[in-house]
Amino acid sequence: MPLFVITCTDHEGTLEKRLTVRPQHLARLEKLDAEGRVIVAGAMPKDRENPQAGFYGSTLILDFDTREELDAWIAEEPFLKEGIYASIDVKPFNKALPHGK
Numbered sequence: 433m434p435l436f437v438i439t440c441t442d443h444e445g446t447l448e449k450r451l452t453v454r455p456q457h458l459a460r461l462e463k464l465d466a467e468g469r470v471i472v473a474g475a476m477p478k479d480r481e482n483p484q485a486g487f488y489g490s491t492l493i494l495d496f497d498t499r500e501e502l503d504a505w506i507a508e509e510p511f512l513k514e515g516i517y518a519s520i521d522v523k524p525f526n527k528a529l530p531h532g533k
Contacts, residue, residue, distance in 0.1 A: 433495050435471060435525040436502055440511065441489040443518040450487060456510040461492075464505075469495040471527065489517065493525055 442450065464470050471493035479485035490511070496502040502522065511517045 434497060434499075435493055435495055435527055436499070437523050437525040438492040438494060438502075438506070439489065439521045440491070440517045441519045441521075442487050442511075442516055444486075446516045447484070447486045449514055450511065450516050453510045453514045453516060460505075460509070464494060471495065493527075 461470060461473050465473075473490070473492040473494075475490050476488040477483060477485065478488060494502065496505065499522070506512065506520060506522070509517070509520075512520065
């Protein structure tokens with residue numbers, strides 16, 4: 433179970449595009465989740481109470497057999513392909529808690 437923490441940073445001024453592309457982004461994550469490969473995934477809002485303030489980006493912890501498989505999955509990420517993400521940082525992750533999944 434090799435885990436990876438993925439930190440994605442949005443370009444400024446991409447809120448409208450982010451909201452439009454979000455269903456495609458979520459569909460891919462939901463597929464991974466159904467396979468038991470999503471540990472956590474979510475957006476980092478600039479203001480929790482006001483989504484219209486925009487987002488810093490997203491953070492995900494995913495389970496992929498290899499970094500190469502993860503890289504291939506990232507290459508098809510709609511937020512990346514549509515120019516919403518300015519950068520994506522990937523690091524290996526060792527989960528200590530919670531126990532279980």
